[in-house]
Amino acid sequence: MFNLKAVENRHLGLDYRFKFKCHKGISCFTQCCSNIDIMLTPYDILRLKKRLGMTSYEFLDKYAVIKEDEKSSHPYAYLKMDSTPERRCPFVVVPDGCTLYPDRPVSCRYYPVGQGTLKKKDDQDNIVHEEFYFFVKEPHCKGFLEPDLWTIASWKDDQEITLYDGMNREWKQLLMRRNLPNTPALNPKKKAQFLMASYDLDTFKKYVFESKFLQVFDVPDAELEELKNSEEALMKLGFKYLKFILGLEKTLQVRDSALKEKKKE
Ligand code: SF4
Numbered sequence: 001m002f003n004l005k006a007v008e009n010r011h012l013g014l015d016y017r018f019k020f021k022c023h024k025g026i027s028c029f030t031q032c033c034s035n036i037d038i039m040l041t042p043y044d045i046l047r048l049k050k051r052l053g054m055t056s057y058e059f060l061d062k063y064a065v066i067k068e069d070e071k072s073s074h075p076y077a078y079l080k081m082d083s084t085p086e087r088r089c090p091f092v093v094v095p096d097g098c099t100l101y102p103d104r105p106v107s108c109r110y111y112p113v114g115q116g117t118l119k120k121k122d123d124q125d126n127i128v129h130e131e132f133y134f135f136v137k138e139p140h141c142k143g144f145l146e147p148d149l150w151t152i153a154s155w156k157d158d159q160e161i162t163l164y165d166g167m168n169r170e171w172k173q174l175l176m177r178r179n180l181p182n183t184p185a186l187n188p189k190k191k192a193q194f195l196m197a198s199y200d201l202d203t204f205k206k207y208v209f210e211s212k213f214l215q216v217f218d219v220p221d222a223e224l225e226e227l228k229n230s231e232e233a234l235m236k237l238g239f240k241y242l243k244f245i246l247g248l249e250k251t252l253q254v255r256d257s258a259l260k261e262k263k264k265e
């Protein structure tokens with residue numbers, strides 16, 4: 001995460017205008033790729049592991065640290081910085097920059113803009129999620145002295161952020177879940193399921209196709225074909241699964257046979 005003191009102008013809309021340019025010739029180039037905590041999203045990991053030719057498990061083992069969120073007890077993955085005093089990102093090369101730029105995480109794409117989500121009720125009393133933006137202006141970043149003019153909407157287009165936000169949207173809604181007061185934190189099994197279904201797609205695929213998952217949940221045949229061939233579809237099934245097991249939404253259909261079996265227990 002960036003320095004919170006540098007966060008400005010909370011709750012900006014897509015039409016907010018700002019001047020900015022980040023390029024190789026700028027004096028601060030690569031400075032923002034050190035001493036920072038970058039929270040990874042499921043779609044970040046899907047793209048990064050593909051680019052690096054690794055399984056999701058290998059990626060998590062080599063490049064991520066898992067930290068437990070105090071308020072929800074969800075385990076979240078962060079990029080593992082190197083052990084130098086600068087805590088440099090493992091993918092930055094000085095002076096060339098990011099070695100996996102086309103697949104860089106969404107936080108790196110957004111910078112110097114930040115994004116948040118508010119949970120509210122609409123006129124019909126339905127829960128809606130409202131996205132907003134804020135600005136991060138850190139003293140070391142000279143990009144603000146450049147003349148290129150953006151709106152947050154044009155910045156998002158330029159940085160391919162809309163695709164990432166679309167992929168991660170349902171997962172980001174999960175991040176708003178909190179442990180209720182006076183109730184225990186998530187148990188270790190649920191934490192492990194959160195970790196697997198959020199980030200470890202290769203293990204989740206085995207879980208779906210090689211465990212009792214399909215005997216418990218009724219997944220239509222057409223969807224099954226897509227799940228075998230599309231990691232994006234599998235990732236989205238993971239989000240549905242998490243909403244279901246965390247009791248947030250009835251996103252999956254339990255088979256009658258599984259319900260009968262459960263009653264017998
Ligand atoms: S500090 Fe700002 S201008 Fe400099 S490399 Fe990072 S984002 Fe670009």
Ligand code: SF4
Binds near residue numbers: 032092101
């Ligand atoms: S992933 Fe790339 S852009 Fe992001 S911090 Fe690392 S080197 Fe910088």
